[in-house]
Amino acid sequence: MAASTALLGSALMLVAGTLLAQTEVATPAGVYASTFSTDLMQLYREARLEDPQILASYAQAQAGQEHQREAMGALLPQLSFNAGSNRIHQDSDLVQRSFDSESYGLVMRQYLYNKAAWENYQKFKSLARQSESQALDTQAEASVELARRYFTALAAEDELQLVRAERLTTQKSLDRIDALYEKQLALITDQLDLKARVDLLSAQELDARNQASLSREALAEIVGRPVKERLNRIRDDLELQVSAHSLETWVHDGMALNPALKANESGVEAAGAALRSGKGGHYPTLSLNLSAQQTNEGYNNSLAPRTDSYVAGIGIQVPLYSGGSTSARVRGLYQDQVVAEQQLEATRRRVVKEITNAYLTANSNGEKIGANRLALESAQLSRVAAEKALSYGMVNAVDVLASVRNEYRARRDLLKTQYDFLSNVLILNRWAGKSPTESIEHVNDWLSPGSAGQDFR
Incomplete structure (x- = not known):
């Protein structure tokens, strides 16, 4: 050993x-x-x-x-343009005629207060x-x-x-x-x-x-x-x-x-x-609305002289009830x-x-x-x-x-x-x-x- x-x-x-x-x-x-x-x-x-x-x-x-x-x-401002051309035929006891009408419109809307849209943007x-x-x-x-x-x-x-x-x-x-x-x-x-x-x-x-x-x-x-x-x-x-x-x-x-x-x-x-x-x-919305229109069509589709219209307005919308949704x-x-x-x-x-x-x-x-x-x-x-x-x-x-x-x-x-x-x-x-x-x-x-x-x- x-x-x-x-x-x-x-x-x-x-x-x-x-x-x-x-x-x-x-x-x-x-x-x-x-x-x-x-x-x-x-x-x-x-x-x-x-x-x-x-x-x-x-x-x-x-x-x-x-x-x-x-x-x-x-x-931001919402701007839209619309145009239309129509062929109108009128038939009455006094007159029977056909003519063409045209209309052009430009509309702008800007929200001044819209809490839902603002918070949605923040989201x-x-x-x-x-x-x-x-x-x-x-x-x-x-x-x-x-x-x-x-x-x-x-x-x-x-x-x-x-x-x-x-x-x-x-x-x-x-x-x-x-x-x-x-x-x-x-x-x-x-x-x-x-x-x-x-x-x-x-x-x-x-x-x-x-x-x-x-x-x-x-x-x-x-x-x-x-x-x-x-x-x-x-x-x-x-x-x-x-x-x-x-x-x-x-x-x-x-x-x-x-x-x-x-x-x-x-x-x-x-x-x-x-x-x-x-x-x-639940809040109201406030908006500024501007519009311009040119047309030769009058009341009830009647022929009228060409007219230019300009509108400015303030609109408010207040929600009252929507079924609880x-x-x-x-x-x-x-x-x-x-x-x-x-x-x-x-x-x-x-x-x-x-x-x-x-x-x-x-x-x-x-x-x-x-x-x-x-x-x-x-x-x-x-x-x-x-x-x-x-x-x-x-x-x-x-x-x-x-x-x-x-x-x-x-x-x-x-x-x-x-x-x-x-x-x-x-x-x-x-x-x-x-x-x-x-x-x-x-x-x-x-x-x-x-x-x-x-x-x-």
């Missing part, structure tokens, strides 16, 4: 001293033929021109502006602001979705390379065991365990390749073209941190800048204006206002929740990244030591498989934590009302330009 312990100690010291030289490289070729690379910012620029959701949001904001202009038109003015805020919110959400799919694609390709690298590493161990087995220095169970693991990893590699292709298709759906380039990856020379601002500062910014919250605030304003417009149905409409509009207010409150609470979750999760991920890196270094040492000890017959294949699995599990945990960190940073910026372009640029700075992919050693 003492001799075995001393031998194991010597083997571990040898492994620790020659770790870099003994670490085996598995750098498989990428699944895409393109030698060009792209990053998150480039795809974001393309998505702003191609993503149907973003394009629809632009159209929605423009439509809101036009609806506001339409409502404003009811407050559409608020709805236009709501459409603009909703468009900004849609664009912010689309940027987060693009980043999520970008990191999903990276994770899928990482998984493919991890599985392939783990298979190659396990295959090397299997080759050693095969050589030892031929010399009757290894057990058949070790050989079978390693072969079963290699076969399982080969099957997993096929599935990982399919997932990598599917993740690329998800990106193509947004940018409107196949994404064949290599995707830039996270840099290793930077410390990932959220910001120096406190959670309270982020929440304060979200309450002031979040576009979804602004959209709901405009919705409440629009509902209030609609309610006032409904109440305006105006009151019912006002009650319904009041309930609509209550709905809008409750939606605003729900959005306020959601903004606080989303900012808090993203802030705390991103900070936690930032701390986990350092711990995961240390765990990966330890797992690498453990795997190399186990492989060396296997060649001396001091451990069996099960121990080697466990060490290999631990190493690649640590790699997966590190990569996943990095992607989760960047995703939560974008979510935090999105709910805090930061510009999507600035958020994408900030995250894109953490990606390495021209990256050729991970080297899983």
Whole structure:
């Protein structure tokens, strides 16, 4: 037992001293033929021109502006022109004749007081602001979705390379065991365990390749073209941190800048204006009317000398009773206002929740990244030591498989934590009302330009 312990100690010291030289490289070729690379910012620029959701949001904001202009038109002078030409035949005891008549008229009406029309304009003015805020919110959400799919694609390709690298590493161990087995220095169970693991990893590699292709298709759906380039990856020379601002500062910014919250605030304003417009149905309307007419047709369609008439007047219309429909409409509009207010409150609470979750999760991920890196270094040492000890017959294949699995599990945990960190940073910026372009640029700075992919050693 003492001799075995001393031998194991010597083997571990040898492994620790020659770790870099003994670490085996598995750098498989990428699944895409393109030698060009792209990053998150480039795809974001393309998505702003191609993503149907973003394009629809632009159209929605423009439509809101036009609806506001339409409502404003009811407050401006209403001018109309009419003309007519008639062939008239008169037959009486005194006369029988036929003649042509012509008439031309120009009428202008300008409301001097119309509460319903004015409040209706205020409603559409608020709805236009709501459409603009909703468009900004849609664009912010689309940027987060693009980043999520970008990191999903990276994770899928990482998984493919991890599985392939783990298979190659396990295959090397299997080759050693095969050589030892031929010399009757290894057990058949070790050989079978390693072969079963290699076969399982080969099957997993096929599935990982399919997932990598599917993740690329998800990106193509947004940018409107196949994404064949290599995707830039996270840099290793930077410390990932959220910001120096406190959670309270982020929440304060979200309450002031979040576009979804602004959209709901405009919705409440629009509902209030609609309610006032409904109440305006009980108010009188006052209008100025001007008209000019030229005609040669007299009373009872009789022929008359051509006459020019000019009329100016003030008209007032007072609603008295409309079967109760105006009151019912006002009650319904009041309930609509209550709905809008409750939606605003729900959005306020959601903004606080989303900012808090993203802030705390991103900070936690930032701390986990350092711990995961240390765990990966330890797992690498453990795997190399186990492989060396296997060649001396001091451990069996099960121990080697466990060490290999631990190493690649640590790699997966590190990569996943990095992607989760960047995703939560974008979510935090999105709910805090930061510009999507600035958020994408900030995250894109953490990606390495021209990256050729991970080297899983």
